[in-house]
Amino acid sequence: MLNPPEHQVAGHDARLGGLGPLADGSGRFFKPLQSCSRGDNELSFYTSFSSDPRVPPSVRRRFFPSFHGTQLLPASDSSGPKPHLVLQDLTSQFTRPSIIDFKIGSRTWPPSSPSDYIDKCFKKDRETTSLTLGFRVSGLQIHESGDAYYKPSRDEIRSYGHDDVRRIVRRFVSDSGLASAVYGGSDGILAQLLELKSWFEDQTIYHFYSASVMVMYDKEGVENGRSGPAVKLVDFAHVVEGDGVIDHNFLGGLCSLIKFVSEVLTDPDGEGEGRRMKAKKGGTENGK
Amino acid sequence: MLNPPEHQVAGHDARLGGLGPLADGSGRFFKPLQSCSRGDNELSFYTSFSSDPRVPPSVRRRFFPSFHGTQLLPASDSSGPKPHLVLQDLTSQFTRPSIIDFKIGSRTWPPSSPSDYIDKCFKKDRETTSLTLGFRVSGLQIHESGDAYYKPSRDEIRSYGHDDVRRIVRRFVSDSGLASAVYGGSDGILAQLLELKSWFEDQTIYHFYSASVMVMYDKEGVENGRSGPAVKLVDFAHVVEGDGVIDHNFLGGLCSLIKFVSEVLTDPDGEGEGRRMKAKKGGTENGK
Structure with a gap:
């Protein structure tokens, strides 16, 4: 069951019926790839960052959401399936x-x-x-x-x-x-x-x-x-x-x-x- | 005897016949007050900075030229007497x-x-x-x-x-x-x-x-x-x-x-x- 994240405070909001992120309530956050080059850019950042040997593991773990690839999911605005970044839901522990x-x-x-x-x-x-x-x-x-x-x-x-x-x-x-x-x-x-x-x-x-x-x-x-x-x-x-x-x-x-x-x-x-x-x-x- | 500073590397240059700073060769640097509000602004900075109790004396001494008020001096461009900031000549020890x-x-x-x-x-x-x-x-x-x-x-x-x-x-x-x-x-x-x-x-x-x-x-x-x-x-x-x-x-x-x-x-x-x-x-x- 995917829903708009309960504690989202900024960014596109799926609760308003538009395209926005979803969460599964058990630790995963799904962010639709943004339009233009933004989505691609964010995806290539996560891809390169999560395997870059120059980034100290402690920095990556402590300050960045963990990244689990992408997944095709029904978009929150009912526009059909869209690729989403699969990320750690940062607020799920709270x-x-x-x-x-x-x-x-x-x-x-x-x-x-x-x-x-x-x-x-x-x-x-x-x-x-x-x-x-x-x-x-x-x-x-x-x-x-x-x-x-x-x-x-x-x-x-x-x-x-x-x-x-x-x-x-x-x-x-x-x-x-x-x-x-x-x-x-x-x-x-x-x-x-x-x-x-x-x-x-x-x-x-x-x-x-x-x-x-x-x-x-x-x-x-x-x-x-x-x-x-x-x-x-x-x-x-x-x-x-x-x-x-x-x-x-x-x-x-x-x-x-x-x-x-x-x-x-x-x-x-x-x-x-x-x-x-x-x-x-x-x-x-x-x-x- | 005032002359253009020997080791000036940037800013207005009196050697080119324009209005520029002068030095007395024994530790003082004379900078003509710039036109518009710039000159006034630089003068009020030096005035407030040199007596501001919030500035640690070590910072003032180590990183800033010392300031000795202003003085009317013949300008380097022969335009007559002009007010100059009287500052420490930072290169005179070299x-x-x-x-x-x-x-x-x-x-x-x-x-x-x-x-x-x-x-x-x-x-x-x-x-x-x-x-x-x-x-x-x-x-x-x-x-x-x-x-x-x-x-x-x-x-x-x-x-x-x-x-x-x-x-x-x-x-x-x-x-x-x-x-x-x-x-x-x-x-x-x-x-x-x-x-x-x-x-x-x-x-x-x-x-x-x-x-x-x-x-x-x-x-x-x-x-x-x-x-x-x-x-x-x-x-x-x-x-x-x-x-x-x-x-x-x-x-x-x-x-x-x-x-x-x-x-x-x-x-x-x-x-x-x-x-x-x-x-x-x-x-x-x-x-x-």
Whole structure:
């Protein structure tokens, strides 16, 4: 039985009747190959990445969904059978996950893109926080209580400014009261982001344009020690060859995100933030 | 007695009869305030930076020219007296310095720039290596022997591709046979770049668009232990406030440069480079 994934926060959504990913509820995620060259590009990335001897197995295992080839499946939009990437369902280990999807990079387009594609992406990079922060939030859900989630609309997320992003990065862990357990510690999100950063300081194999870093955890899982917070990379339709150069665009954005996360740990009550907002807005409250 | 600086490798050049910097030959460098808002912007950067308590004194001392206010001086283009920034002459401690000026950042324009300025810079970022490498070479001289320097023309430098940049980063230290003494060691250029990087991972005060990292050393000085290699930041006409966000654009480019420098140390004979070029060009030689 394939259904739209329960905890999808960004990307094409099969629940709206369109073409989107499906999940089997027992650990597999099926992503239809996108149109144009994107689908082929994502497939060749997964194929080459999963067997590239230059990628440390620990990096592959820790930060990437596992890849199990492709499969012809009835498409979610009833358009008939379509090839799907067969991937690990990253949220299947969690019961009620809190998730943020950060699209990383001040620039979401590869330098070799056609100029109309550049124009389109560049416009969106400037309208969102991508250009200024080096990343943007592209989806999120924060578990509140029972089966309730805080899950703002796409339009709301698209309008986020710096203070909104800061507020979300904080709220992600403060609603559950688990800031230090989720962001901190030797296996926390900050430690994982720093490990990912080390790899990006060195690797010159791939440039990850328009890819996302998903951070997630399950409140109950963290509290009872059964599942830890996780950091995963997804969305590889615009990955290109690195050609001996590091992915400075991704790395810069990742460092910016790391700074946001670490500020929640160094300033747990958000006092610095309050001061900055006050100074900027002459004393008004809302983080927006 | 003021004269055009002997070892200037980039920027406006007073030797060509235009408006450019002057030096007094005993440690001071006089930079005319640039037109439009650039001059004012650079002056306010130096003024605020030199007294900002958030800047660690070690960072200021190690990586920035010292600033001694402004002074009205006869301009180099004989246009009459003009205000000049009074700065430390960074090369005055060297007899025959080898210097590379790297303009850092995949993007050389602040997000708030007027659109015609963005277009102009963006075009140049795409025509040079800025977009793809996260930095470009904007000037250089490499001391050869006696009073001879390898000093390519501006047009030649402007046409540099990836392999040219790689070749220059290597040649900078291989002509003198001092690769490990200049790039390596606890006080070498790599160690200094890494120290600078640490600051950029943390500081959210300034964003350094279109600023340069100058790396330099004097062969004789290194050999007799009288002067070490140095890393300095210059050109602050497009610095803007960081507003609580790290300078991911500068940091990404700096990390890319660090990777280029470290490859000279890990692969002293350039064998990996040779292999890459061979693979790419089907066996042809030239690094260009």
